Amino acid sequence: MQLILDEDQQMIAQTALDFVDEHSPVARFRELRDSGAELGYSADLYREMAGLGWTGIPFDEKVGGAGMGFAELVLIVEALGRKLAPEPFLGGVTMGGSALALGGNEALVSAWLPKVVDGSKVVAFAHQEKNSRYDAYAIATRAEATEGGYRLTGEKVQVLDAVGADAVIVPARVAGESGDRDGITLFLVESGASGLSVTRQTRVDHRNAAIVSLDGVEVTGASVLGIEGQGADLIDAVLDRAICVLTAEMLGGMSEAFDLTVEYLKTREQFGVKIGSFQGLQHRAAEVFCEIELARSCVMAAARALDAGAPDATKLVSLAKAKCSDAYLLAANEGVQIFAGVGMTDEYDIGFYLKRARAAELTFGDSAFHRNRWAELGAY
Numbered sequence: 001m002q003l004i005l006d007e008d009q010q011m012i013a014q015t016a017l018d019f020v021d022e023h024s025p026v027a028r029f030r031e032l033r034d035s036g037a038e039l040g041y042s043a044d045l046y047r048e049m050a051g052l053g054w055t056g057i058p059f060d061e062k063v064g065g066a067g068m069g070f071a072e073l074v075l076i077v078e079a080l081g082r083k084l085a086p087e088p089f090l091g092g093v094t095m096g097g098s099a100l101a102l103g104g105n106e107a108l109v110s111a112w113l114p115k116v117v118d119g120s121k122v123v124a125f126a127h128q129e130k131n132s133r134y135d136a137y138a139i140a141t142r143a144e145a146t147e148g149g150y151r152l153t154g155e156k157v158q159v160l161d162a163v164g165a166d167a168v169i170v171p172a173r174v175a176g177e178s179g180d181r182d183g184i185t186l187f188l189v190e191s192g193a194s195g196l197s198v199t200r201q202t203r204v205d206h207r208n209a210a211i212v213s214l215d216g217v218e219v220t221g222a223s224v225l226g227i228e229g230q231g232a233d234l235i236d237a238v239l240d241r242a243i244c245v246l247t248a249e250m251l252g253g254m255s256e257a258f259d260l261t262v263e264y265l266k267t268r269e270q271f272g273v274k275i276g277s278f279q280g281l282q283h284r285a286a287e288v289f290c291e292i293e294l295a296r297s298c299v300m301a302a303a304r305a306l307d308a309g310a311p312d313a314t315k316l317v318s319l320a321k322a323k324c325s326d327a328y329l330l331a332a333n334e335g336v337q338i339f340a341g342v343g344m345t346d347e348y349d350i351g352f353y354l355k356r357a358r359a360a361e362l363t364f365g366d367s368a369f370h371r372n373r374w375a376e377l378g379a380y
């Protein structure tokens, strides 16, 4: 497993860091939060990012993509995570885009994927339901067969990047009961469909999510992605990619939280000296540094395994999520502790990282869930 970046990857990473530094400082995230803007991100900046080719990185050149992979996409998302940029790379590019790319429906691919790639359309992915926690098959939403297709009824929650999305991919049950792996089919539902409503949810980290209600939404058979009744396979593949990309964002966030903390250690004076001169605090910083380095290796391993279609890719994705959940929380908690009282206040950015660490930890499974999945996949 190659654990360093090649020359092209170094260039992608540096370009992304420079762009995000210039166009998306944390102050922009703060402004977006304070304005309460419904969309939760900047459509203009997102289009600019798409213009740089970022939204097409993991997709085929035939649909306008760059034909690269997750080893490259994670570099972009890591840079976004450093400054908490909320543009829809997770829900839109990774989840919606991957579901289309892997769904095998050529008509839907040609109608939607080039637009996801050029940033003109956002397609969200709505797998989670109330009380489903981390069980991706806990789907109660029903798809009843009609003459020309299906009628969808149910409710999805915590749907990332669904506010303002042009379509939502909805897993629904054609057979079986919530929790069964069999009997799930994925449908693409266009926004504006009769019976579809999207209600914004405000998360603790001020990021965008939504409740998606389906009240007898009619779709045709042409809207099916993947194999009828076997949608769980596609959900698994999409979630593995989403978890990998989320860990990259977490890696960026924990790295920035650590940098902010080290800067504070080097400037804040107490008892007439910089507080970073105290060994007790140096030890705490050293521990965070080591955990971030380990997390970085795990994210790289997961991304490269996904690109290679390696048999242990899912296991490595879980390893990365478990490691990043713990490491981001550690980096953010230690940051707030070391900033001490002021770190608690809204004036300082460090608290944003703690909120993002908490929300990201609970998205797609916390570290206990992923340690367990890792063990089960290794037949422990």
Ligand SMILES: Cc1cc2nc3c(=O)[nH]c(=O)nc-3n(C[C@H](O)[C@H](O)[C@H](O)COP(=O)(O)OP(=O)(O)OC[C@H]3O[C@@H](n4cnc5c(N)ncnc54)[C@H](O)[C@@H]3O)c2cc1C
Residues within 6 Å of the ligand: 268, 269, 270, 275, 278, 280, 281, 337, 338, 339, 340, 341, 342, 344, 345
């Ligand atoms: C919004 C807010 C709410 C608060 N609420 C409470 C409350 O409910 N109860 C309460 O008791 N206080 C509260 N405080 C006060 C807060 O606990 C103090 O700010 C705290 O004592 C830290 O002091 P400081 O900010 O001067 O940090 P500093 O003294 O600058 O310390 C910064 C960091 O360095 C560490 N440090 C400093 N010197 C050393 C050293 N020699 N060796 C090792 N580590 C060192 C500190 O432990 C801290 O982690 C609050 C403060 C704020 C701003």
